[in-house]
Every structure is written in structure tokens, then in C-alpha cells.
Amino acid sequence: MIKVLFVCLGNICRSPMAEAIFRHKVEQVGLEKEIFVDSAATSSWHIDAPPHKGTLAILKDYRISSKGLKGRQLQKEDFEAFDYIVAMDESNIKDIYRILDQPQHPKIFRLLDLTEDAKDVPDPYYTGNFQETYDLVSAGCEALMKKIKEERR
Numbered sequence: 001m002i003k004v005l006f007v008c009l010g011n012i013c014r015s016p017m018a019e020a021i022f023r024h025k026v027e028q029v030g031l032e033k034e035i036f037v038d039s040a041a042t043s044s045w046h047i048d049a050p051p052h053k054g055t056l057a058i059l060k061d062y063r064i065s066s067k068g069l070k071g072r073q074l075q076k077e078d079f080e081a082f083d084y085i086v087a088m089d090e091s092n093i094k095d096i097y098r099i100l101d102q103p104q105h106p107k108i109f110r111l112l113d114l115t116e117d118a119k120d121v122p123d124p125y126y127t128g129n130f131q132e133t134y135d136l137v138s139a140g141c142e143a144l145m146k147k148i149k150e151e152r153r
């Protein structure tokens with residue numbers, strides 16, 4: 001089983017969106033028995049909370065299920081448990097190193113570093129632009145699927 005964990009600050013906007021979009025892609029290619037997908041926050045602010053209404057609305061627009069999405073905080077044990085720990089921005093990366101007590105590791109990287117447009121995924125909690133988040137996360141998830149297929153073949 002390949003295990004993928006998306007991480008952002010609150011685990012209510014970007015990383016649950018990434019979890020849902022990536023799971024949808026996994027199901028589209030029939031790999032749901034081989035790839036497990038989850039998401040977590042670097043903060044403790046929204047533990048057990050559902051995603052932000054902007055994330056739920058855009059997933060609904062694209063007919064992507066938001067079933068099972070619930071806030072949780074990243075734990076030290078996640079380092080061993082997951083094969084890909086995918087951050088939304090550079091500040092998440094620093095927080096991940098601190099929480100996992102890990103200076104750096106190839107399994108920890110920023111989502112859009114897999115794309116030509118290597119940058120942070122802007123936080124829609126502040127920008128209000130969930131469409132921009134969807135477009136960037138979707139492109140990142142496509143690149144992540146390609147990376148996993150290449151590495152696991």
C-alpha cells in the first residue's frame with residue numbers, strides 16, 4: 001500500500017481539497033486498493049472539523065466526493081506511516097520538519113514543486129479564491145500521480 005498525506009495549516013481548505021481530488025484521480029485509474037490518501041494540519045485549530053464551505057462547494061461543482069473529510073493534526077508517527085508527505089506551502093514544510101522532528105527527507109515536499117509553476121498554493125482562507133486553489137491543486141495532483149507511477153513501476 002502506498003500512503004499519501006497532504007498537509008496544510010488548518011486542514012479545512014487546501015489539504016482536504018487535495019485529499020478529495022487525489023482520491024478521485026486514484027479511483028479514476030482503479031488504484032484505490034493500492035493508494036491510501038489522507039490529510040492533516042500543522043495546527044490544532046480545526047481538529048474533527050468538516051472542510052471550509054468554500055472547499056465543499058468547489059468539490060461539489062466538480063462532482064468530487066467530500067465524504068470522510070475531517071480535520072486532524074499531523075503527528076510524529078505520520079513520518080513512518082506515510083510514503084509521500086505533501087505540503088501546500090513553504091511554511092507548512094518548516095512546520096512539518098518541526099512536528100516530525102525531521103530536518104528534511106525526500107518524502108516531504110511541496111505539491112507545486114512537482115509542476116512547472118513551482119510555488120506555494122495560496123491559502124483560500126485568506127484569498128477567498130477557491131477556484132484558483134482547485135486549479136493549482138488539481139495540476140499538482142496530476143503531477144503527483146505521474147511521480148508515484150514512475151517511482152512504483
Ligand code: 4NP
Pocket residue numbers: 008009010011012013014015045123124125
Ligand atoms: P488551510 O487554510 O491551511 O488551507 O486549511 C486555513 C484554514 C484555517 C485557518 C488558516 C488557514 N485559520 O486561521 O483558522
